[in-house]
Amino acid sequence: MRRYKIDSQGKRARVVKAARRLFVEKGYHSVTIPDIVAASGVSTGAIYNYFANKESLARYIHERTLADFQEMFEQRLESRSSTCEKLRAFAELVFDLAESEPDMMEYLLFMRHCEFMQNAAPICFTEPFQLIRQIVAEGIEKGEVKPGDFFISAVSYTGAILRPVELRFRCVLEKPLHDIAEELIANAWAAIKA
Amino acid sequence: MRRYKIDSQGKRARVVKAARRLFVEKGYHSVTIPDIVAASGVSTGAIYNYFANKESLARYIHERTLADFQEMFEQRLESRSSTCEKLRAFAELVFDLAESEPDMMEYLLFMRHCEFMQNAAPICFTEPFQLIRQIVAEGIEKGEVKPGDFFISAVSYTGAILRPVELRFRCVLEKPLHDIAEELIANAWAAIKA
DNA sequence: GTCTATAGCCCGATAGAC
DNA sequence: GTCTATCGGGCTATAGAC
Numbered sequence: 001m002r003r004y005k006i007d008s009q010g011k012r013a014r015v016v017k018a019a020r021r022l023f024v025e026k027g028y029h030s031v032t033i034p035d036i037v038a039a040s041g042v043s044t045g046a047i048y049n050y051f052a053n054k055e056s057l058a059r060y061i062h063e064r065t066l067a068d069f070q071e072m073f074e075q076r077l078e079s080r081s082s083t084c085e086k087l088r089a090f091a092e093l094v095f096d097l098a099e100s101e102p103d104m105m106e107y108l109l110f111m112r113h114c115e116f117m118q119n120a121a122p123i124c125f126t127e128p129f130q131l132i133r134q135i136v137a138e139g140i141e142k143g144e145v146k147p148g149d150f151f152i153s154a155v156s157y158t159g160a161i162l163r164p165v166e167l168r169f170r171c172v173l174e175k176p177l178h179d180i181a182e183e184l185i186a187n188a189w190a191a192i193k194a
Numbered sequence: 195m196r197r198y199k200i201d202s203q204g205k206r207a208r209v210v211k212a213a214r215r216l217f218v219e220k221g222y223h224s225v226t227i228p229d230i231v232a233a234s235g236v237s238t239g240a241i242y243n244y245f246a247n248k249e250s251l252a253r254y255i256h257e258r259t260l261a262d263f264q265e266m267f268e269q270r271l272e273s274r275s276s277t278c279e280k281l282r283a284f285a286e287l288v289f290d291l292a293e294s295e296p297d298m299m300e301y302l303l304f305m306r307h308c309e310f311m312q313n314a315a316p317i318c319f320t321e322p323f324q325l326i327r328q329i330v331a332e333g334i335e336k337g338e339v340k341p342g343d344f345f346i347s348a349v350s351y352t353g354a355i356l357r358p359v360e361l362r363f364r365c366v367l368e369k370p371l372h373d374i375a376e377e378l379i380a381n382a383w384a385a386i387k388a
Numbered sequence: 389g390t391c392t393a394t395a396g397c398c399c400g401a402t403a404g405a406c
Numbered sequence: 407g408t409c410t411a412t413c414g415g416g417c418t419a420t421a422g423a424c
Contacts (some may be wrong), residue, residue: 155358162353188385
């Protein structure tokens with residue numbers, strides 16, 4: 001009852017890892033199959049054994065990356081009850097991933113999936129960001145977030161958190177995110193708290 | 195004493211306009227010369243008469259777009275004295291441009307210039323964003339912005355302003371930016387005010 | 389399953405007429 | 407200055423041996 005395509009030497013995973021790194025760095029269209037071959041050490045023929053074509057490889061990477069992020073976010077939310085703490089969980093996850101899984105975080109921040117999927121939803125419409133908006137909406141009901149449009153408050157918060165991560169990757173911010181995390185989280189919360 | 199290449203019918207400008215739109219939409223590498231020919235109504239030969247190659251067209255567009263933004267920003271700063279008002283000038287410029295010059299604003303937000311210029315400075319290192327940081331630093335000195343690292347406060351503010359613009363372009367935000375501008379500016383200022 | 393070699397296609401840039 | 411037609415290069419995806 002096993003999958004019909006066995007990946008005995010983890011080649012599939014190596015291709016995925018190398019390709020995501022390259023896609024983020026150079027953009028989907030700039031990455032050639034020979035590039036992926038060189039970076040992963042897996043041959044052209046083997047790549048086409050695991051993926052129908054370059055586009056379906058990109059789609060697979062996209063889905064996996066989003067699903068992994070969503071799972072991590074939900075896991076960290078379990079122990080948090082107040083709105084402030086839940087939003088902090090998002091910020092901390094993002095800051096942690098920027099250090100421990102930079103490929104994943106850069107993908108989420110910078111990847112243009114429209115280069116290979118014409119009519120896919122923007123990332124900010126996907127589950128994790130829907131969840132953020134829901135948390136903010138509940139925060140307004142509970143009186144923890146200032147009254148107003150929950151959408152606007154959610155955007156103000158995530159903007160104040162995600163922009164520093166972008167600038168850290170672009171080497172504009174010199175200090176590691178962990179050193180300035182508390183100040184960033186405080187600023188973001190000050191923008192929307194009741 | 196005139197330029198040696200005359201552009202009698204504004205073809206050069208039409209190429210620039212069409213190419214910037216296409217570059218933002220599809221990314222540098224996805225845009226082909228035939229695409230630009232179709233979108234601008236200018237022939238291949240004429241395009242190569244005005245620009246040495248595709249890359250130098252992209253560089254020209256990049257420089258012009260940044261310089262235009264910087265000029266507009268400086269102009270709007272002239273009448274503002276307090277830190278809050280200066281930062282508001284930035285926010286209002288960005289919101290206005292998103293409506294009146296969406297191509298320009300999308301270019302500034304989304305364009306990956308590293309696709310055609312390998313070692314160019316990130317946009318956030320360029321003059322307009324240096325200026326923002328300077329304004330915030332002065333605001334801290336004057337006691338208008340809370341004490342701390344001016345870099346962090348500048349990033350928190352611009353993040354809370356630019357993210358909504360991104361989401362508006364991605365059609366995640368349904369309301370026009372002008373309708374929610376005051377709330378966004380208030381949130382961003384709340385994040386960093388003294 | 390995995391490899392190498394290559395077919396077939398499309399793009400950027402140019403040549404040469406007007 | 408502007409056009410159309412085309413060349414050479416480099417890409418994706420496949421063929422066929424192992």
